[in-house]
Amino acid sequence: MKRLFRGLGLGALGCLLLASAGLMGAARAEDEIRIGAIYPLTGAAAGTGVELKAAAELAAAIVNKEIPLPGNLAAGAGMPNLKGAKIKLIFGDHQGNPQVGATEAERLITQEHVVALIGCYFSNVTATASQVAERYGVPFLNASSSSTPLTERGFKWFFRTSPHDDLFVANFYDFLKAVEQKKGVQLRKLALFNENTLWGGETTKIEVKLAEEQGFTVAEKILYPAKSTQMTSEVQRLKAADPQVLMQSSYLGDAILSMKTYKELGFAPPMVLANDAGFSDSEYLKTLGKDGNFVLSREVWALDLADRNPLIKQVNDLMKGRNGVNLNGNSARVFTGVAVLADAINRAGSTQPEAIRKALQETNIPADQIIMPWKGIKFDEKGQNSLGTGIIVQVQNEQYRTVWPFDIATADIVYPFPKWEGR
Structure with missing residues (x-):
């Protein structure tokens, strides 16, 4: 086996590992859906990363029916098309370093066998981590990086819910x-x-x-x-x-x-x-x-808009109750990103990357099913949400x-x- 690995190029080895990851993902499909989440959990932006992690975990808890679904939130609650499978978030810490972000993306794909990735807040880290996901053919949902060129690279597996700069x-x-x-x-x-x-x-x-x-x-x-x-x-x-x-x-x-x-x-x-x-x-x-x-x-979000959208207060109250802080524009986007990704996986009825990618392409969530003050969520041919506003x-x-x-x-x-x- 060691000789076989030595003889394989990086790309071939990656494909071999990805095939293995896909098989393991399929085996878990009925009980656990592993999603990689890459954020700055240590370093100068650790305080931000902790809140982003908390928002992602809140969305996962709603999907997993640990918390009652707020209103008509689009979140794939209960994963009925995957026999009640549970979302399991596997976190990676990029430390604010683009190369570390890329390494974490590869680890999550090849060792943790995640079926999709979300991250990374810093645009420069999102750029490198999503390149890894593109190479392996794994869906990457970006909820909070706004640098415009991220959706100008012709990527097939990259989707961004947030508006851009x-x-x-x-x-x-x-x-x-x-x-x-x-x-x-x-x-x-x-x-x-x-x-x-x-x-x-x-x-x-x-x-x-x-x-x-x-x-x-x-x-x-x-x-x-x-x-x-x-x-x-x-x-x-x-x-x-x-x-x-x-x-x-x-x-x-x-x-x-x-x-x-x-x-x-x-x-x-x-x-x-x-x-x-x-x-x-x-x-x-x-x-x-x-x-x-x-x-x-x-x-992209403000708590004082709750009078216009009751979902804002309902979800914020959950965040405040669990973590002692209000949502903010950063964490609200991450919450929304995890919910959108879970909704797509449920509609796909599969943990296979191509099925998830196709479901993301077909996403069309109306404004009254999200906590953001947007017209909704619908991805264009570049993977950019065309209904986001500021x-x-x-x-x-x-x-x-x-x-x-x-x-x-x-x-x-x-x-x-x-x-x-x-x-």
């Missing part, structure tokens, strides 16, 4: 123009402050492109090193640029550090418009308290309030961003 950045400019009209102000001078991995880099390109097309001026553009330990020089440059709007893409540690540095240096542009991620993480406000107020952020929230009194689109807003925008000394 092309949409989110376009929302930025639509929002700015709407605020200009409503408030009678000018918001044309921008500064861009984004982390320098795949997500931040691609977001910067889109922001610059749309600024040029829509009559905005980029006065300063900074791509800072991800996981920075100090931002003094960068913030001094931003302050010197004197922007009317600061657009920022940061994960948790960077978001917290930047806000502390803004206060320290007295930097308070009229508007801080964040790109979700670290600014919507529960630890953001736990750490900063009132100093986290007044930041605006693009979002909102803008603002932190007011240490709570996230929906402020745009105006027709669904629960609060008026606080403008301008208050000076630190006047709070």
Whole structure:
């Protein structure tokens, strides 16, 4: 056997292992459906990863009927087409490292024999892990990475429920123009402050492109090193640029550090418009308290929309009861991703990868069966959910309030961003 393995190339060996995994998956089909979930469970983003893990486990518990199904949530509850099989989540820790993410994806496929993967929050890790899944022919559902190129690679096995950054950045400019009209102000001078991995880099390109097309001026553009330990020089440059709007893409540690540095240096542009991620993480406000107020952020979910969708409160109450925290935009997307994947596996009536892939392609979930403020979930030919939409929230009194689109807003925008000394 050792000689046989030596003689096989990596691709052939992978196929052999995958065939073995498929056989084991089929053997378990009636009692256990193994799904790999790859998130940052240690390292700088561990706090985020813990919440994502909790949201995934909540969705699995609902599917497994350990918790009554909330309302008409689309979640494949009970897996009736697989004789009541139970979802078993097998977690991988990518530590914020793309190569580790790829290694974890391979481990989950070849050693844990998962029938599908979900992950990875960081766009650059999702890129490498999904390449492994593509090579092995295993469905990969991405619930929370927004870098646009992820669905531009021509992959057959990749599906994304969340909207992408092309949409989110376009929302930025639509929002700015709407605020200009409503408030009678000018918001044309921008500064861009984004982390320098795949997500931040691609977001910067889109922001610059749309600024040029829509009559905005980029006065300063900074791509800072991800996981920075100090931002003094960068913030001094931003302050010197004197922007009317600061657009920022940061994960948790960077978001917290930047806000502390803004206060320290007295930097308070009229508007801080964040790109979700670290600014919507529960630890953001736990750490900063009132100093986290007044930041605006693009979002995909908000608790204050529960009056419009009863499912939001029902599911959030379950999350709060089990884990002591509310859902946020990050964890709500992961909850939704696991529910969508379980629904597809149930409709497939099989744990075979091709059957699951076909069921994902045929997904058509209406808006009233999800907790997201989207028009529904339906994948296009690239694997991108074509019905996702974005909102803008603002932190007011240490709570996230929906402020745009105006027709669904629960609060008026606080403008301008208050000076630190006047709070």
